Amino acid sequence: MKMQDSVSWNIILHGLLDQDAFEEGLQLYTQARRIGFDPNTSTLLLLIQAYRSLRAFDEGLKFHGYLIRGGLWSLKSVQNSLLCMYTEIGMEYAENLFEELYEKDVISWSVMIRGYVHHDEILFALNSFNKMATDVGIEADGQTMVSILKGCTNLGDIRLGKSFHGFSLLRGLNYDLFVGNALVDFYCNCTDVASAIRVFSEMYHKNLVTWNSLLCGFVHNEMYPEAFTLFSSMEKSGFVADEVTLVNLIQSCKVVGVLRQCNLIHSKVIQQGFQSNEFAMNSLIDAYGKCNQINYACKVFCQIKRPDVVTWGTMISGFTHCGMPDEAVSVYREMRASVDKSSPVTLLNLIEACALSAELRISNWAHGIAITMGLASHVVLGTAILDMYSKCGAIVECRRVFDQISMKNVVSWSAIISAYGLNGLPRDALSLLSEMKASGFKPNSVTTLSVLSACCHGGLVDEGLSIFNDLANNGAEMKLEHYSCLVDLLARSGHLVDALDIIKHIPVGMNPSASAWGALLSACRNYEDSEFTDRALSQILELEPTSTAGYLLASNIYAARGSWVDAFGMRSLVKRRGIKVVPGFSLVHASNNAYRFAAGDLNHPLSHMLCPVIEQLHLCMKKEVRATTFVS
Structure with a gap:
């Protein structure tokens, strides 16, 4: 264009800034200023938004001075836009500007209230709301209510939030979509899911944020089946899931541990094209790991072209959860060769894997990495290292690590x-x-x-x-586990009556757990009390019908008494119910290595060496018992 006037400059600047091309727009604005460009109000507002979005606050202050010199400061929309920018810098700047405003409208007050909530100064936000509504007499709008409800959510004050809910109803603001979304979020965060569902059902208009707010609430309050049901209703209503929806559903899959649901959500991730979304992919890896489907987790991991530290750490955690510490350590070694530096969280995942392997040599290596990174004395990692050495049976190292924890x-x-x-x-x-x-x-x-x-x-x-x-x-x-431990303490020492009395007097609201009855049943094996055995066994099978521990323990007790029919009956019951039996194992430390021997496993490389030795030890023990009995 041969002739570039203020109209054409405003058009091109408005186009750039409105499309969030802030840096290019500000550069062009500087060029326009040199030729005496006169921006209109719309462009002024977009320029202030650009300074705020880029957090270029020094340039924003200079622009404020330009507005005062140019006589543009008196525009109410410009004042409120500047006020919004100052709330990003700090509330003291915003407060100074707010006091200078000759006329304050509902937008001015809302900006201040939102700023206080953003900086977690909730009491100032509440005082401002009260002053606006009572002293000044300005009626709150939907944006004001959204900010104040967010403040109530941060406080976790359900009584206060309910009062503002009532205020919204009186003012007819409950029809506002954003207020409705804020109310759903508030009630979910305050664990009043029933009220959140009521607000949700009464909303005339819903958007994706509405559905996601309730879905997040279900997940936050551990209502995972309800989350999947809501997702099904959401799809029937014509809403397409976004990354927030899918990540929350993946979190539910991780806890529920149902592979079918995990596969379903994985297919949705692919359909919606979120394979490049790191958060979604990392969540999938984590969910498959928690579902004990490490092969699926590996496939997702291999699809990520450039895994970051979080992705590597999630994969390490997945192997550890699936009882594969050696593979977890191998992944960490591979990560160190691919990524410039580790993170404290990834190192924590490695330490957990080493604790599971219980190999002192590998644990020393992980400890050395923590020392190199300067994190060994940090309380979180130091405590994890201490626990790792505890699993290795290295109590001297435990004390040394504990003494080195700074705080x-x-x-x-x-x-x-x-x-x-x-x-x-x-x-x-x-x-x-x-x-x-x-x-x-x-x-x-x-x-x-x-x-x-x-x-x-x-x-x-x-x-x-x-x-x-x-x-x-x-x-x-x-808590319940303390009473269970006390029961175990008494039962182990033969005080079965006292142990049962503890179970009977567990406080109201705490139903005796299977572990408490299991401790009693285990003691019956040593003290041969059939009355206690039958009572404890019936309780365990009722509380944990899919766990093998109670069945096998009862079978061993019956076998020790010579009740072979009852022992065989327990074993048969396990097979009929399709319960998977996990064999016990022994962990033997030798030469800084840990050797795991599963019960009945004759394929171990060292079995041919150890079995004869164990048989000799068994014969020696029998001879010792006979000799002791004869002497006594």
């Missing part, structure tokens, strides 16, 4: 107590509890469980009962 917390103290208890040092575990209290830390439910478990493994009945009563009387939170 210990209750979790790290609980971990070291648990480590000593699991490795046959219950007295040391009790000493650490006293040391923990002296350091100013109050035991929590995890600590209590660690101490009780240590007493249980060490046969310290009196100490365990004393600690349980002491912690309970001092306000420590007692």
